[in-house]
Each structure stands twice: as C-alpha cells, then as structure tokens.
Amino acid sequence: MSITNTQGWKVFAEGLWKNNPIFIMVLGICSSLAVTTFVKNAFVMYLGVAFATVFTSTIVAAIRKRIPATYRMLVFMMITSTLVIVFDRLLKLTLPAVSKEMGPYVGLIITNCIVMGRSEAFAMSNTPWLSALDGLGTSTGYGLVLLAIAVLREVLGMGTLLGFPVMPEAYARCGLLISAPGAFLCLTVLLFLANAIRDSMSGGKK
Amino acid sequence: MNQTVRDLWFMLLMTTICTVLLVVVDGIYLARLAADPALMRRALQLVGSAPGEDVRRTFDQVFTTVTHQEFPGGFFVGKQNPAMVVRQEEGSGLWGKITLLVAYDLAQNTVLGIDVLEHSETPGLGARIEEEKFRAQFRGLAARHGVRAAKIKFKEGEFDGVSGATLTSKAVEEIVNAAIRKIRVVAGPGGTP
Numbered sequence: 001m002s003i004t005n006t007q008g009w010k011v012f013a014e015g016l017w018k019n020n021p022i023f024i025m026v027l028g029i030c031s032s033l034a035v036t037t038f039v040k041n042a043f044v045m046y047l048g049v050a051f052a053t054v055f056t057s058t059i060v061a062a063i064r065k066r067i068p069a070t071y072r073m074l075v076f077m078m079i080t081s082t083l084v085i086v087f088d089r090l091l092k093l094t095l096p097a098v099s100k101e102m103g104p105y106v107g108l109i110i111t112n113c114i115v116m117g118r119s120e121a122f123a124m125s126n127t128p129w130l131s132a133l134d135g136l137g138t139s140t141g142y143g144l145v146l147l148a149i150a151v152l153r154e155v156l157g158m159g160t161l162l163g164f165p166v167m168p169e170a171y172a173r174c175g176l177l178i179s180a181p182g183a184f185l186c187l188t189v190l191l192f193l194a195n196a197i198r199d200s201m202s203g204g205k206k
Numbered sequence: 207m208n209q210t211v212r213d214l215w216f217m218l219l220m221t222t223i224c225t226v227l228l229v230v231v232d233g234i235y236l237a238r239l240a241a242d243p244a245l246m247r248r249a250l251q252l253v254g255s256a257p258g259e260d261v262r263r264t265f266d267q268v269f270t271t272v273t274h275q276e277f278p279g280g281f282f283v284g285k286q287n288p289a290m291v292v293r294q295e296e297g298s299g300l301w302g303k304i305t306l307l308v309a310y311d312l313a314q315n316t317v318l319g320i321d322v323l324e325h326s327e328t329p330g331l332g333a334r335i336e337e338e339k340f341r342a343q344f345r346g347l348a349a350r351h352g353v354r355a356a357k358i359k360f361k362e363g364e365f366d367g368v369s370g371a372t373l374t375s376k377a378v379e380e381i382v383n384a385a386i387r388k389i390r391v392v393a394g395p396g397g398t399p
Binding site: 078 | 209213224231232
C-alpha cells in the first residue's frame with residue numbers, strides 16, 4: 001500500500017488543493033495580504049499558523065468528548081491564544097528582527113479563521129492523529145499560497161529573493177506590488193489561475 | 207444541573223492550565239530577554255567597560271540585575287559602585303518608539319551617559335539623537351531635578367535639543383527623566399538599590 005492511499009495522507013492532502021483555505025474557503029486573507037512583502041516573513045507566518053493549527057487541532061481532538069458544546073468556541077480560543085503567545089515569545093527571542101517586521105500579525109494568528117475553522121469542522125469529530133494531519137495539511141495549503149504571493153511580490157517589487165538580488169541591475173522595481181493594493185492584485189491573479197486550473201481539471205463540468 | 211457543574215469544572219481546569227502555562231512562559235521569556243548579549247554589550251560600553259571576549263561573563267562581573275515588580279525589565283546595578291544604575295527605557299517619539307539606555311549615578315546625581323537602542327525618527331533631523339555629538343552632552347550631566355531640552359543651556363540638567371526636531375528632543379527628555387525617576391524609586395531612600 002503506497003503512502004498516498006492511506007487515510008492520513010488523504011486528510012493531509014485535502015487541505016493542500018481540494019480544500020485549500022485561501023483558494024476555496026477564502027479564509028486567512030487578511031494575513032496573507034499583510035505579511036507577504038518578503039518571503040522570509042511569509043515563511044515565519046506559515047510556521048506560526050502551522051504550529052497553532054496543528055496543536056490546537058490535536059488538543060481539541062484529544063479532549064473533544066469533554067468539551068462542553070455550549071462553550072466550545074471559548075475553549076478553542078483559549079487553547080489557540082495560549083499557543084500563539086508561546087510562539088510569539090519564541091519568535092521574539094530567536095528572531096527579534098523578523099518579529100518586529102511582522103508587527104501585530106503574529107498575535108493576530110489567534111483570530112485567524114483557519115485555526116478555529118479546523119477545530120470546529122474537523123477536530124471536534126476526529127481522532128487527534130487525523131486532526132493533526134488535517135491541521136498540518138490545511139496550514140501548509142495556506143503557507144504555500146502565502147509563499148507564492150510573497151515570491152511574486154518580493155521578486156517583482158523589490159528585485160530580491162530572500163534578501164538576495166535576483167533581477168538584473170536595469171530592472172525597474174514595481175513599487176505597486178510592495179504596497180497593500182499590490183497584494184490584492186497578486187492574490188486575485190493566483191485565485192484566477194487556481195480556479196482556471198481547477199475548471200480544466202474537472203473537464204468543464206460544473 | 208450535574209452537567210452544568212461538570213462543564214464549570216472543565217472550564218475552570220482549562221483556564222488554570224492555560225494561565226499557569228502562560229505565567230511560566232512569560233517568566234522564562236523575561237529572564238531570557240534581560241540576558242540579551244547585544245544589550246549587555248551596549249550597557250558595558252555605556253559605562254566605559256570593555257565587553258571583552260565573553261560578554262556574559264564581563265557583564266556578570268560588572269553588573270547585577272535587579273528587578274522591581276512595578277517596572278518590567280531589569281535595572282543593571284554596578285557591582286563595585288552600587289550607585290551606578292543602567293536602565294533601558296522606552297517612550298514614543300515623533301514617528302515611533304524610541305528606546306534608550308540610560309546610565310545614572312545616584313551618589314553624584316548625574317547622568318553618566320545615554321545610548322540609543324532603537325528609534326524611527328526623521329533621518330537628518332530627529333535621527334541625529336544617535337550621533338555621538340548629541341549623546342556626549344549627557345556624559346556627566348548633573349541632573350538633580352531631571353534633564354531638560356533647551357535652546358540655550360544655562361541651568362543644570364539642560365541639554366541642547368536637536369534643531370528642527372523639537373518633538374524628538376522632548377521625547378528623549380521624557381524618556382531620560384522616566385528612567386531617572388524609576389532608578390530613584392528602585393534605589394529607595396537608602397540611595398542604592
């Protein structure tokens with residue numbers, strides 16, 4: 001049996017493409033626009049969201065039978081905020097410069113709909129192991145889109161990639177892409193491409 | 207009823223676990239933050255000690271870190287001369303946060319020097335607070351009643367503000383005074399912390 005046939009892989013891969021949080025669920029848009037001026041920041045953001053989603057989902061799944069239905073949102077928020085604060089502190093200690101550039105957006109992972117969405121939609125009715133894979137898959141789907149936007153914006157807007165110059169000297173930087181509206185443009189183009197690919201893959205049937 | 211009580215216990219337990227975890231993490235974080243080697247080097251240079259090969263060791267030889275529950279962040283108190291205290295203090299400048307390192311001598315009531323750790327002031331104007339010429343004014347500045355940014359210096363504790371950057375100069379004045387005030391509170395009536 002190959003790895004791509006296991007249930008775990010299916011759960012993981014679902015978030016990458018079929019149920020990509022940004023392309024399909026249109027969640028996490030705010031942060032995907034805010035932290036994508038540099039590839040490095042986008043990657044750190046991906047790490048943060050992955051950390052929060054995987055562990056929140058796992059913990060929620062582990063105690064799902066005990067969580068009072070009425071207060072379940074409260075419990076999710078509590079777990080997520082604790083984890084995000086821990087991540088924020090870690091980041092401040094290890095990469096203070098990146099942490100400063102990201103500003104409030106690390107803390108705002110708490111309100112990232114992806115984290116809570118996965119707890120509510122998946123972890124509340126699945127085992128911890130599958131929930132962890134689901135969280136990882138969804139956040140990786142989010143992270144890949146984030147990186148795609150960041151590469152577009154950094155290369156075309158700044159002429160660098162991960163801080164190293166990649167464009168020829170004569171290249172005129174596209175300042176629009178660095179500004180906030182540029183993020184919308186990138187996201188729209190990617191969303192259009194993703195939908196076009198999806199349509200052609202399903203053979204035109206709706 | 208039974209269910210309600212059980213839910214209540216569950217929420218109480220969850221909250222307790224999260225709170226305890228956060229307190230522990232915050233404790234570790236603050237302890238690590240105070241032990242930042244870059245900050246140690248700047249503090250040593252400010253009081254004229256060479257950081258040497260091992261910054262941490264030199265720092266431990268020169269300073270002890272004193273904490274005060276009212277003011278987050280540490281106070282670096284001189285080991286040989288406990289009247290010498292270094293304090294990291296921040297405040298808002300014109301465009302953003304300004305963080306200064308202020309060394310103060312409690313026995314002489316003088317500022318020993320200041321260092322600018324971070325700022326986002328206007329380049330060419332407010333940003334000149336970084337320059338040696340500006341910072342040098344604070345070396346040995348008598349400040350029994352705090353410092354004041356002035357156009358013409360004629361009283362004790364006055365320093366030349368940066369021309370064209372009144373707000374930044376005022377911000378530096380406020381931050382230095384806040385640092386002195388906190389250092390005095392920590393020192394208490396005895397004069398040394």
